[in-house]
Amino acid sequence: MAELTPKERMAIPRHKMPEQDPNERIKNFLEVNLGYDEETARREAERCLQCKKPACVAGCPVSVKIPDFIKMIAEGKYKEAASILKEDNALPAVCGRVCPQEEQCEKVCILAKKGQPVAIGYLERWAADWERRTIGLQIAETKPKTGKKVAIVGGGPAGLSCAGDLIQMGHDVTVFEALHEIGGVLIYGIPEFRLPKEIVRAEVDGLKKLGVKFVTNYIIGLTETVDELLQRFDAVFLGVGAGLPYFLGVPGEHLNGVYSSNEFLTRVNLMRAYEFPNADTPIFNIKGKTVVVFGGGNTAMDAVRTSLRLGAKRAIICYRRTEAEMPARVEEVHHAKEEGVEFMLLYAPVELRGDEIGNLREMVVQKMQLGEPDASGRRRPVPIPGAIETIPVDVAVVAIGNGSNPIISSTTPDLKVNKWGNILVDENTMKTNKKGVFAGGDIVTGGATVILAMGAGRKAAAAIDEYLKNPDIW
Amino acid sequence: MNKIVEARFLAPEVKLFRIEAPKIAEKRKAGQFIILRVHEKGERIPITIADSNPADGTITIIVQGVGKTTRLLNTLNAGDSILDVVGPLGKPSHIEHFGTAVSIGGGVGTAIAYPTAKALKDAGNYVISIIGGRSKDYVILENEMKQIADEVYPTTDDGSYGFHGFVTDKLQQLIDEGRIIDFVLAIGPIPMMEAVAKVTKPHNIKTVVSLNPIMVDGTGMCGGCRVVVDGKAVFACVDGPEFDAHAVDFEILKQRNRVYRNEEQISLHELECNYDKMFNEELKKQKEQ
Numbered sequence: 001m002a003e004l005t006p007k008e009r010m011a012i013p014r015h016k017m018p019e020q021d022p023n024e025r026i027k028n029f030l031e032v033n034l035g036y037d038e039e040t041a042r043r044e045a046e047r048c049l050q051c052k053k054p055a056c057v058a059g060c061p062v063s064v065k066i067p068d069f070i071k072m073i074a075e076g077k078y079k080e081a082a083s084i085l086k087e088d089n090a091l092p093a094v095c096g097r098v099c100p101q102e103e104q105c106e107k108v109c110i111l112a113k114k115g116q117p118v119a120i121g122y123l124e125r126w127a128a129d130w131e132r133r134t135i136g137l138q139i140a141e142t143k144p145k146t147g148k149k150v151a152i153v154g155g156g157p158a159g160l161s162c163a164g165d166l167i168q169m170g171h172d173v174t175v176f177e178a179l180h181e182i183g184g185v186l187i188y189g190i191p192e193f194r195l196p197k198e199i200v201r202a203e204v205d206g207l208k209k210l211g212v213k214f215v216t217n218y219i220i221g222l223t224e225t226v227d228e229l230l231q232r233f234d235a236v237f238l239g240v241g242a243g244l245p246y247f248l249g250v251p252g253e254h255l256n257g258v259y260s261s262n263e264f265l266t267r268v269n270l271m272r273a274y275e276f277p278n279a280d281t282p283i284f285n286i287k288g289k290t291v292v293v294f295g296g297g298n299t300a301m302d303a304v305r306t307s308l309r310l311g312a313k314r315a316i317i318c319y320r321r322t323e324a325e326m327p328a329r330v331e332e333v334h335h336a337k338e339e340g341v342e343f344m345l346l347y348a349p350v351e352l353r354g355d356e357i358g359n360l361r362e363m364v365v366q367k368m369q370l371g372e373p374d375a376s377g378r379r380r381p382v383p384i385p386g387a388i389e390t391i392p393v394d395v396a397v398v399a400i401g402n403g404s405n406p407i408i409s410s411t412t413p414d415l416k417v418n419k420w421g422n423i424l425v426d427e428n429t430m431k432t433n434k435k436g437v438f439a440g441g442d443i444v445t446g447g448a449t450v451i452l453a454m455g456a457g458r459k460a461a462a463a464i465d466e467y468l469k470n471p472d473i474w
Numbered sequence: 475m476n477k478i479v480e481a482r483f484l485a486p487e488v489k490l491f492r493i494e495a496p497k498i499a500e501k502r503k504a505g506q507f508i509i510l511r512v513h514e515k516g517e518r519i520p521i522t523i524a525d526s527n528p529a530d531g532t533i534t535i536i537v538q539g540v541g542k543t544t545r546l547l548n549t550l551n552a553g554d555s556i557l558d559v560v561g562p563l564g565k566p567s568h569i570e571h572f573g574t575a576v577s578i579g580g581g582v583g584t585a586i587a588y589p590t591a592k593a594l595k596d597a598g599n600y601v602i603s604i605i606g607g608r609s610k611d612y613v614i615l616e617n618e619m620k621q622i623a624d625e626v627y628p629t630t631d632d633g634s635y636g637f638h639g640f641v642t643d644k645l646q647q648l649i650d651e652g653r654i655i656d657f658v659l660a661i662g663p664i665p666m667m668e669a670v671a672k673v674t675k676p677h678n679i680k681t682v683v684s685l686n687p688i689m690v691d692g693t694g695m696c697g698g699c700r701v702v703v704d705g706k707a708v709f710a711c712v713d714g715p716e717f718d719a720h721a722v723d724f725e726i727l728k729q730r731n732r733v734y735r736n737e738e739q740i741s742l743h744e745l746e747c748n749y750d751k752m753f754n755e756e757l758k759k760q761k762e763q
Contacts, residue, residue, distance in 0.1 A: 178693050180511060180518075180558040188695075217560040219693060223497050243695040247707060254702060254726050256733040263696035271690065272515060277744045279515040280542055281690075282737035358729035405694050406712060 006049055014116035015044045022338040026308045029192040029274060032335055033097070033125075041126040045074035047111065048118045055108035056120060061455030062095075062161065064088045066105055066120055073127055079138065082131035085124060086140050090164025091157070091203045091454065093132060094186060096125025097195050099451045100329050132199075137206040143170035148468040151176060151233040153220040153408070156184020158239030158441030160207065161454035165461035167210045171468065174213040174233075176220050181270065184241055185450070188270040189262070191302050193309065194332075197269070221411035226437060234471070235436050235464045238423060239457060242402035242442035248294060252352030253398075257284050257360035261299045261399035268306055284395050287311035292363060292391075294318050294349055295399030296326035298449075301336050303397045308339055315341050316393075320348040320368050320381045346370070346381060350388070352396060362392045401447045408443070422446060429463035430456060435474045438464055476559040479532055481551045484614045485607070487539040488582055489548045490524075491556075496531030498523070498561045504589035505567030505684065505716055508535065509692040510547075511558040517543045520689045520711070522586040523562060536585030536614070542741040563692045564715045567593060572680070573656035575599040576648070577623070578641045578670055580606040580662020584615050586684055587661040592622045599657070600624050604644050606662065610635035642669045655679050660719060664728050671719035681719035685710045687730060702726045 018034040019025075025032050036044065048070040056066040065084055072081035085092040101107075101121035109117030131137060148171045152159040155177035167173045181187050183200045208214065220226060220240075229236050245260035247253050259267075264283070267273040271281035291307035293300045296319035308315045317336070319326060322345050326333060337343070344365070351364040367387035370379040404421035416424045416433040423432055423439040430438045440456030442448055467473070480492035498508060507522040525534040539545040550556070567590040577591035584605050595601045603623035607613035613628045613635055620626050628636030629644050637644050641662070649655065658681040660670035667683040674681040687699040687710050694712040701710050702723035708714065 178560065179691060180560070188691075217558050218497075219560060219563070222562055223501060223560070241695075243693065244709075244712075245695070245697040247697065247700075254700065254707065254730060256730060260697040263690060263698040266690050266696050271517070275515070276737065277740050280517040280741060282734045282741070284733070285736070358732070407693060 004046055009047050009049055010111065010114070012043060012047045014047065014119055015040050015122075017119070017122055019335075022335075022340070025193065026305075026339050029309055031196055032193050035129055036122055036126045038130075041073055041123060041130075042076065044119050045070045045123055048074070049110060051110055055110065056105040056118075059105045059108040061104065061451045062088050062458050064105075064124070069127060070118065070120070070123055073123055078127060078130045079135060081127040083138060083140065085127055088458075089124075089454070090161045090207065091186075092124050093128035093199045093203055094157075094195060095451055095454070096121050096123075096128055097199075098186075098190060100449060102330060104451070132202050137202060137209065139206075139209050140168055142168045142210060145172070146170040146468065148172065148235070149174070149233045150464060150468075151220075151229045151236045152239065153226075153229075153236065154178075154184060154239040154241055154441070154443075155182035155204075155214065155216075156239060156241050156441065156453065157186065157450045158241075158453035158457040158460075159184070159237065160204070160457070162237050162239060162440070162457035162461045162464075163212045164207055164210070165458055166464060167207070167212050169461070169465045171465070173211070174215060176218045176224075177214065177216045178219040179270065180216050182214050182216065188266040189299065189302070191265065191269055191306050193305065194302065219407065221407040226408065226412040226415070226434075230436055234468055235438065237430075237457070237460050237464065238408060238432070238437065238439040238443060239441040239453065240405060240408055240443045241453075242447045243405040244403040245398070246400050246403055247398055248349055248400065250349055250351050252354060252360070255352055255354040255360040256358050257354075257395045258352060259284075259395070259397050261293070261295070261303045261397050262402070264303050264397045265299070265306065268310070274310060283310070286395055288313045289394035290314040290316070290392060291395040291397065292316045292318050292344075292393045293397045293399055295401075296321065296328055297399060297401070298328045298332055300397075300399035301328045301332040303399050304341050305336055305339060307395065307397070308341065312395075316344055317341055318344045318347050318349060318363075318365060320346065321378065322346060322370065325378045347389075348381065348383070349396075360394060360396055362390050363396065364388060364390050402442070404443055404446070420446070428459070429466075430460035431463060431467075431474065436467070436471075475555045475557060477555050478550055478552055481554075484536065485612050487545075487548065488536060488612070488614060489539070490534060490536050491547075491550070492532045492534050493556060493559060494531055495533045495559050495561075496528075498559070499526040499531050499533050500528045502526045502533060502562040503566035504569065504593040506562035506564050507692075507715060508533070508559050508561035509563060509689065510556050510560075512543055512546050512550075513557055516546075516557065518558075518690055518692065519543050520563070520686070520692055520715075522684065522715075524585045524588055536582055538582040541738050542745045545742070545745060560692070563711060565713070567659075567716055568682070569593045569597045571598045573599065574602065574654055575657040575659065576602045576604065576645065576655055577619075578604045578606070578645065578658065578660040578662070578666075579615075580641055580660075580666040581608070581612060582614070583662030583666070583684075584619070587659055588615055588618060590659055591619065594657075594659070595622045595624075602648070602655075603627070604629060604641045605636075606630075606641035606666070607635075608632065640669070641666060642673050645670065645673050649673070649677060658682070658719075664724060664731065667719060668724040671722070671724075675720050682716050683719040683722060684715045685717060685722065685727060686715070687727060688733065701730075
């Protein structure tokens, strides 16, 4: 086949992601996006102009060599495509599904200026899936063993990406996880229909094959302290996540049927409450009920779409600003709408009311309007006087973010944190004030995205490698 | 996987387990708890650590079979293993020299009160232990308490053993006799803890209770165990489990602990009807490992 000209490449329209039909998918927990077939992937890959100075790479928090892996797909060298991905990204099948590409690599794709960017995320997903399904996860080459030992605290995105880089650098890596399964938010938070657990497990298995050791049911701070870890490891990376849910602070918040999004999603995802009673962990019976989710981020979308799959008759997003200010990915909002989620925009909850036995029955909401911009640059929602409504609801999920978990900071008194409990680090090296201890991800930044946490994990891995070579310099 | 090295019933449906968990045994302090899971599709449930032995690396828990998970747990024996055990969780009991401390345990609550009573004794307190049970069979750890407490009063609701009445009746009697009490620790069913709080409040006796709300992760991540103390929502798993009894909103605690009442019945029914089908295979597999 002759080499395509740039003009020919640009003439190919972006390929849509095949999806499960909305009417069908709200009845199951299977993945919504079905993935490209081989032919579609190759055609999509041919759209890439192979820029000399690729903006997409700079737009990626972990600097995946995007044009290189896409070129391999276009040429049918799929194994090479997957291996290029893994040089920079420990979890490509995960990132291909949950990264906000429209805010990162695809946003700056040259094609986006004139039309639709290359579907980088869909291609990443395709290459990683192809490898896993066709030839099985290949083991990347690792450098000779250094004999240095690193403890990674937290088996979520930050920790896994840090572990993936460090093991390839030849270090001895052990990941400690508090829960009974590795993956952090990828396992307890993001639902099966957006990220099948089988994929997370496969990518974790890949790390195991590289030699990363995993210890579950082990809470650093309680089972063993950071100081004790420093006695038996040369360096420690803290990627423990945010993990302390915020509540609304309105009356009625402790009624039965009111959940934090963490609890709601953990019960369903990690504990498999949707299989109850075949799985032992229950969740409020949602069949035929009305569920409201407070918040406008990806977690809110995950919770509201989960409630539909649990049989909710009415599923509502209640958000105090407008759709333009919503932090959720456009794709998630779009999928939620397709599935019949109602959006109550510019509404803020002021009270939750229950019945005589303490079950949630209705919410009182205040209609808002947008005022002057606040510190975040977004226009501040302000109440419209007297515009109060009461709406019957059976279950409420609070998805307004997380504060920082106190377990590490309270058991490591000399570790510096800010007034919100976030660990303070040097932005370039992720070094904390404590020698040998690095940190990254949500425990540093507050609630953010999977890929930003992974970027922090990578940055820390590079700095840890540097430190292990010159442990006298801090 | 944590191996059970000893398992025996102390009372009907109340079973003691000694489990291999060296790290937890080494770290654990009075008042802390573990979360465990019995099988692959099992719940995570919190259970307070009754005792530990760092030398042989074991911890002791005492379990009352009330729901599916605890009943399932109580079918396990020495040599079997528990799938997941994590801890020690929660803040340790606040121990100081108060003077005279009364430790009140209702039913299996005595198992939770025991380590803290022991720590209170070690801190130089004069310890009075009240052990409540429905009837004689349900009075547990009397001998253990006798080893560490200065006075031990078993009480039974039906009068079949010891003092005839509730633990609060015994406490009231001590107060009425003019005994000076500086501190009360009360652990047991919620109505009992609430009743103890009501008895001590007018006398301004510092009273601590250990709360048992429903938990999932036990590390502060889910917020399911939130309780209202002093009008403020706090998490029992990281801020507790012990709180000032006079500041706890017991109504909200009772209401929140009722949330899965229907589901609990369904689970128990499943267990009773399908035990062989559901678990024999899996537990057998675990035993073989």
